[in-house]
Amino acid sequence: MEKKSKALVALMLAVSVLSTACSSAKPLAPAPNSSAAEAQALDISKAAYVGSQTCISCHSNTIMDSFNKTTHAALFKAATAYPGLNLNQTVTIFDDGNKTKPVKLDLNLAQGDIKGVMADQHLVASLSQSTGFTSDNLGLYRIADLEKEGNAWKLTPAVEKDYDKNGTKDWGVRNYGDCATCHSPGLAAQALQAPGANKLTGGMSCETCHGPGGVHAATGSPAAIAVNEDSCYVCHAGGEKPADLTPEQSCLECHNPHGNARGLMFKEDTLSCESCHESGDSDPHHAVLKAH
Amino acid sequence: MNSLLVTLINYYIDFIAILFALAISGVVLGVAAHYFIIGPHGKELVKLPPEIIRMTLLERFTHFFRMVSCVLLALTGIVFATFKVNTLGLSYQWLLKFHVSLGIIFTISSLISIVIYFKPSFFKKYDWEWFKYMGGYLTKKEMHLPAGKLNAGQKVFFWLSGALSVLLIISGDILAFPQNYHINVAMAAALIHGLSALMLFAAVLGHAYLGTAANPGTFQVLLHGKVAREWAKTHHPEWVKELEQSSASGKTAVM
Known part of the structure; x- marks a missing residue:
């Protein structure tokens, strides 16, 4: 290798080392001038x-x-965060918000659109209008309440009433859309967003x-x-x-x-x-x- | 203007990662297909001793720094664009400083390169012959097409990479200090920076292939600056003629 080439390689290495050293030593940018930035439309x-x-x-x-x-952060969590919670079950539910006539649905929780659990208390799911459940403006319902027994969580009806007037208490579900704005604001925004848009996460x-x-x-x-x-x-x-x-x-x-x-x-x-x-x-x- | 830019940014966030993946894999596949189907030209030229100075010390120096900074900028830029800084266990602040420091090296070396290769990159009449046969790269047949110090393809690369580099430098400066600019300017800069980087990196990958595997005997010029006379006659016959004429008239002593 010629002297020139050796000198070239040595110079390149020296500049590389110097530039790396400089890059980690100096502060890059001044503190954000957010007041000026926020003033912009x-x-x-x-x-x-x-x-x-x-x-x-x-x-x-x-x-x-x-x-x-x-x-x-505890306002709304995934159902999987609750040990022992059995979602492999089908429950027969009634729309508590529909006061004109009883609307019934056999809901397989494993196949349902479960959104999560609000404040360790309410299991929330989305039900489409095709199910007949139309009382919630966002299609969000408190499907069940959660109770802790020992170390395991179990589901109980959100409300119990005799909706079909057959003498036995039924499993009622309550609206959640109005609660969602604060208790799981991401979920409320998610339901309001157009299909295909990027979604804000549930909680x-x-x-x-x-x-x-x-x-x-x-x-x-x-x-x-x-x-x-x-x-x-x-x-x-x-x-x-x-x-x-x-x-x-x-x-x-x-x-x-x-x-x-x-x-x-x-x-x-x-x-x-x-x-x-x-x-x-x-x-x-x-x-x-x-x-x- | 604002809502249009926001919409474009939304698309940009959704698709920039897949665009990079498509661009890089597309070039790599194209290069591989060319290498195995058509193959390199002038294989015998690699064994010839270097005689003619093709790249001066300054040219090699700037090319080295432009090459290294470009590759590292692309890699770190992809990490930013795909939001993988934390996933890779890196510090955002450190990586940003590193990226901008590389940007400074890229800026200086790019500007020097643009000045050096500006005049040799003007198109000449004989370049159309090169374009007509796409430099002979689409056939296995050895073709000796007219080319000056830079062939027509290299001239295209110069103007493309030069323009993209300038866009990257300006938009990069804006993105390094976004708080100093109106949000619309910052959004336009983000779009320009990402898309320019995408195009430049794809072009650089092709440039790297053409300078190495596609044309044996070429890569070594980056080390010692010289090429074999036969290599020069094969790839840049008009340049050799110019050198011979200059040498005969005593204007230069590069041979």
Whole structure:
């Protein structure tokens, strides 16, 4: 090999090593100027949902670890998360919401469109209108309640009534669509989305609060994702910011919806109750939740 | 504009992974089919000693960095586009820094390459003869088609890769600092970046095949910068003529 070629190879190696070293040492970008970005007009309501797995592809998965311990994450889970729950059974159900005439259906749970379990209490399934069950606007029904016996879970009727007037109690199912908006908001949005569109997952997920993440995932733009307290009010505080809070005060000032290592959403690491309230003072902005 | 871009981004997210898979597998299958059905040309040229300087030190230097950065950018870019950063156990912040650092190397080496090969990439009349027979690549017969320092196919590759590189560099800069741009600009940049990368990587794979297995004796030029006289006469006869004329008139001493 000629001297020139040897020198060329040595130079290339040196530049490679240098560039790698430089790439890991320097900070890349300034902190996002989200205030300027948020000021830009943007409509991402038609953006695709990408799922929490896509979110944690870039964001730390420790967020998901702590979120999974919060009460938000426990709002709606897959039926498979309940040991001993027997879905290999057929139940004869009646539409409790249909007050004009009894509508009956033999539902094989293994073949049904089971969506999951709300708050460890209600087994939720989707029933098409062709079954005759039409009382729920989203086609979502509380098919059964869950009870824990020992370490195993079992199903019981959501409501028991004598629908067909034959002297015996029947297995009634209740509407879930109205509950879904808050108790499994992803499921409500899923039912409302057009067929074929990307779906928001059943329970609460990143995109439940942050909005559809497609544009943000593709661009990395902070303007393409919701980071504010607006989504809190979809379910909490009666749908609007409590009058007790000043305009400067925000839910997110005291709460981290991602939760901490213990799964608590109150920022206990930096705040205490007395940070905002005098000792013995009431907690007016939580009154709505307590009453509910 | 906004809703159109959002719709396009939705399609982009759904299909970019499969487009990459189709593009890469398509080129690989096409290349394999060409190699086994038609095969390489000028196999005997590989054994000839290198005599003529074809690539200067600067050309080899920039090609090396453009090649390495392009491949690593494509691989890391595919990881981003398919949202597999966490699945592969990588740090997003580290991978982004690595990707952008590679982008800087790619930018510098691409711009130097564009300057170096700009003039030799102007099409000449004899290039149409090369196009007419597609460089002889569609037949097993050895063809000696007219070509200057760059043949017509290489000129096409120059303009294509140059244009795509510029698009990638500009859109890449926007995506590295999306907070500084309007969301519509960022969305357009995302679409342009992904689709340009897709086309460039597919073209680069074909370029790599043509520079190695399809034309024995070519790849070595990246190491020592020289080619055999017969290789040059076979693949770039007009260039050899130009060199001989220049040498005869005393303008250059590259031979």
